[in-house]
Amino acid sequence: MRTIKRDAPILLEVNNLSTDFLVAGQEPAHALVDINFRLREGEVLGIVGESGCGKTTLMLSLMRLLPANGRITSGQINFMNNDLLDLSEREMGDVRWKNIAMIFQGAMNALNPVHTVGRQIAEAIIQHNYITDKKAVTDRVVELLELVGIGAERKDQYPHQYSGGMRQRAMIAMALACNPQVVIADEPTTALDVMIQAQILELLGTLRDKLGLSILFVTHDLGVVAEMCDTVLVMYGGVTAEYANVDTIFNAPQHPYTQELLRAFPDLTKPMEKLISIPGYPPRLNALPAGCRFAPRCPHAFGRCHVEAPPLHGVQDRHFASCHLVEPESNISPETPEFPGKSNEL
Ligand SMILES: Nc1ncnc2c1ncn2[C@@H]1O[C@H](COP(=O)(O)OP(=O)(O)OP(=O)(O)O)[C@@H](O)[C@H]1O
Ligand SMILES: [Mg+2]
Incomplete structure (x- = not known):
């Protein structure tokens, strides 16, 4: 398994971010x-x-692209030591695509059918003033297409002449147009068949290594997580259930929700076991249960879970969970500077 450098610089630091609709x-x-x-x-x-647990809402909050009825009510989004929430709309417009780009959920269907793919990628480059010289823009389009495994000769074709996998590659090329440091990929493989899915994952892995990209990878597929991710944030009903490196999430999950998610996922290395589904439904966000949001579905819930929301606390170094059953083994909390800073790196 790939390991990221423990002392690699932090690019994006999100603190106590809350969003309402x-x-x-x-x-x-x-x-x-x-x-x-x-x-x-x-x-x-x-x-x-x-x-419905808030994955897309989190990504749209980071990009400050929430729908009109969405409000960030608290928190900080520090990107290279600037709080994105303090930027003007114009400044934020510069950060989007040039620093942080997003491949939107269902993006491959968002290509405009009446323009060629090459033209649409060129427009993304020009719109964000990345390059203005016409010849240089064309060269960049070809470079981007080749980067994602599409031959230059296909730049003058229309989206309907592309397969689903190629359209998704074109969307990835578009996200990379302005050479961002962070790419947000919101379920980039969900609508694709397994073979194409594997190819897109491989492409994202190659781009990560080649371009040194940092990626926020949204998915509900734990197989994809195992293959792609270094660290994992497990969300439930808008809160963090668990946050740790990928090994810990798979081998020593502490939150009952993570444990149930894993039980609902086939493990090919173990003898055949019955897969379970988690009974019940996620909470309605405007009629939340008192206490822990997972308590109504949790097989281990006890009295306190129904009245008091558990904070996210450090279970061990580099491992955080929000559950009353999990004994905090340290004083690490999101409020302490150690979270998940120098001594407790993920
Ligand atoms: N514009 C909106 N107004 C009101 N509620 C919204 C709005 N957008 C999203 N929500 C609600 O916010 C919650 C989180 O939605 P979100 O789209 O972030 O979930 P998700 O984890 O991305 O789900 P999925 O896996 O289906 O993409 C859901 O309960 C959803 O109904
Ligand atoms: Mg979503």
Whole structure:
């Protein structure tokens, strides 16, 4: 397994980020509450959890691209020592794509059918003022297409002449257009068949190594996590259930939600076991249970879980979980400077 350098510089540091959605006539939906993580240079951080747990909301919050009824209510998003929440819209526009680019969920269907793929990638370059010289733009389009494994001769073709996998490659090329340090990939392989899925994952892995990219990888597929990620943030109902390196998540998960997620995932190395599904549904965000959000579905819940929300605390060095059953073994908390800083690196 690949290991990222423990002392690689932190590129993105998210502290206590919370986001609400406002819906007329209803209580605000608390879609994200106190999310904390660090992303280092060259690291792939997987964001996992069931549908509706807030993965896309977290990514859109980072990009400051929430829908009109979304509000970031607290927190910091420090990117190379600037809080993105303090930037003007214009300054943020510069950060998007040039520093942090996003491959949106379902992106491969977002290509415009009436323009060639090459033209659409060129527009992304020109729009963000990355290069303005016409010849240089064309060269860059060809370079990007080749980087993602598409021959230059296909730049003048239309999206319908591309297969699904090629359209997704083109979207990845577009995200890389302005040479960002961080790429957010929101379920980049979900709609693809397994063979193509494997090729796209391989491509992202190659790009990570070749370009030194840091990647925030959103998925609900634990197989993809095992293959791609260095560290993992497990989300449940808008909060962090568990945060640790990928080995720890698979081999020593502490939060009952992570354990249940793993039991719902086939392990080919073990004898055949019955797969389980987690009974019940995620919570409604504007009618949250008192206490732990997972308690109504948790097989281990006891009295306290239904009245008091467990904070995210350090289980061991480099391992964090929010569960009353998990004994904190240290004083690490998201508020302490160690989280997950020098002495407790992930
Ligand atoms: N514009 C909106 N207004 C109100 N609620 C919203 C809005 N967008 C998302 N939500 C709610 O916020 C929660 C998180 O949604 P989000 O799309 O972030 O989930 P997700 O983890 O990305 O799910 P999926 O795996 O299905 O993509 C869900 O309960 C969703 O219904
Ligand atoms: Mg989503």
